[in-house]
Amino acid sequence: MILGKQQRCAPDDVGSNSSSELCATSCNQCIARHVSMCSVLKDSEVSTISEISKCFSLHPKQLVCAEGDQANYLFTIQTGCIRLSKMLSDGRRQIIDFLFPGEFFGLACANGYTCSAETITDVNLCRMPRTQIFEKFIELPVLGQKVLDITRTELQASQDQMLLLGRKSAKEKLCSFLLSMSDKSNPISHVPDGFIYLPMSRSDIADYLGLTIETISRQFTILSKEKIISLEENHYIKIIDEDRMRLIASCA
C-alpha cells in the first residue's frame, strides 16, 4: 500500500524474482530450532511443521511484507535482523521492534499486517501459512501455549517501550536501547564481551526511540565524551561504564 513501489520478497511471488532465494532447509537442521517457538516441539512434531513451511534467503533492505497487505503468512527469523515499522500518511515512521533469530512476526494482525517488515542484514526466513499454523496450535497444544507465552512477553516489552517513548529523555532512551540490544543481539551474533553490535542505521534507531537522527548522533557523542561508551568501527560500540549506563537507563 504505502510502500507500493518496493517489491515484496517473500510472499506469493517468491522465486519469481531474483531478490529472494528459496533454500531447502529441513526444520531439524534449522539454526533457530532451539530458540524459536519450535523449541517446545519434539523432532517428530517439528517434521509436521516442515511440511507447511518454506525457507528464504534475503538481502539487506528488502521488504518482506507491507503494513496493510493481506496477512497470509507467519514468519520466523533464522538468521539476521529485521525491523518492524508503522507509518503515518505523511511519512513519519515508528519502528516497533527489531527482530533477531528465533523471533517471529505476522501473528498480531487482523486481516492485514499491522506493520511492515524489512530486512536490515542478510536474513534467512521461515514462512508458514497463518491458517495452517493456527491449526497446528490445536493439534499441538504446547505450541499454542508457547506462542501465547511469547506473545505475553512481547506485550510486556511493548509496555516497557511505551514507558520509554512517553516518559524518558533522549539520553535515557538511548541508554535503555543499548542495554536491550546488548541483551537481545549478543547471545546470537558472536560479539566480543563488552561490545554491542548494532546492525541498524542511526535513522532506524531514531525512529525506534521517537527521536531524530541528529539527536541520536549527538547523544552518542555525549555518551562517548562522558566515557560511558566508545564508538568503535561502524555498527559496533564498546561499553566502558555499564553501571553508569544502567543508572541512566533506569532513570536515576
Added chain:
Amino acid sequence: MILGKQQRCAPDDVGSNSSSELCATSCNQCIARHVSMCSVLKDSEVSTISEISKCFSLHPKQLVCAEGDQANYLFTIQTGCIRLSKMLSDGRRQIIDFLFPGEFFGLACANGYTCSAETITDVNLCRMPRTQIFEKFIELPVLGQKVLDITRTELQASQDQMLLLGRKSAKEKLCSFLLSMSDKSNPISHVPDGFIYLPMSRSDIADYLGLTIETISRQFTILSKEKIISLEENHYIKIIDEDRMRLIASCA
C-alpha cells in the same frame, strides 16, 4: 513496592479491610459474561470458572495490584474503569491502558505484575488464580485460543500506541485518544450519541499520552475554540466535527 503505603484491595487480604467488598455473583449472572474471554464458553463450562473465581466491589482510586507484586491473580473487569500504569524511580508515570468491562489484566507478567492497576470509578472485579486459569486453557482449548486472540489484539493496540507516543504531536495525540475512547467506552457506558465519557482525570490522560496536564488542558481549549469539540459538564465532551477530528488523529 513503590506504592507501598497504598493498600491493595483485592488480593489476599480481601474482606479483611473495609475498602473492598466481596460480592457473591455467579458467572451466569455476570454483566461481562458476553464481552469477556468467557464469551466463548458454554454455560456449563462457565460454571467451572465460577468455582475458581471471586468477585469484588471497589471504590474509585483504590490499588488493585502494584507493579512488582507477586502475580497470583488474573482480573477481569465487570463494571467500571481501571488504569494500568508503570512508574520510573523518580515518579514519572506512564499509563499503559485504560480498561473497561470485559477486559482483563494480570496475564502479561513474569513473576511480578508489570503494571500497577488502580480503579478510576467504582469497579466490580472478578479475580481468578493465575495457575488455575492457565490449567483451564488446557482443559478448555477455546478459552486458551480466545485469550491468545485477545492478547494479539492488545499487542496491536500497543503498537498503535507506540506510533502515537513516538511520532504524533500533542494535538494529534489528543484527537486519537478521544476517538479511541469513544470506540472503547461508549458501547458499554450509556452515553448519548456524539458524546464521549471520560472517567479519568486530565493527569491520567497526560500520563497516557506522554504529555503534561497543562498541555492536555491547552489542547482541549484549542479543539474547543476550533469548534471540533465542546466541553460539556465534567467528564463529558461533545464531538462537533468528527471528520476533522479523524483527519487530525490520523495526521493528514
Added chain:
DNA sequence: CGTGCATTTGACCACCTTCAATAAAGGTGG
C-alpha cells in the same frame, strides 16, 4: 580515486514543559 550515502556537527527555532497564579469542582462538617 571519485561518487553517493550515512553520520556528525553547528546555528537557530518551536513545541512542549516548567513554574506560578487563578479558577472551578468536589467533599466535609457545621
Added chain:
DNA sequence: CCACCTTTATTGAAGGTGGTCAAATGCACG
C-alpha cells in the same frame, strides 16, 4: 444548605529539550 478546604483544571509567562535546516565530514563501493 452553605462555608470552608482540598483537589483538579485552566491560563499565562518563561525556559529547555529536542527538532529543523544546512553544511561538513567520514565511509563504503565501484
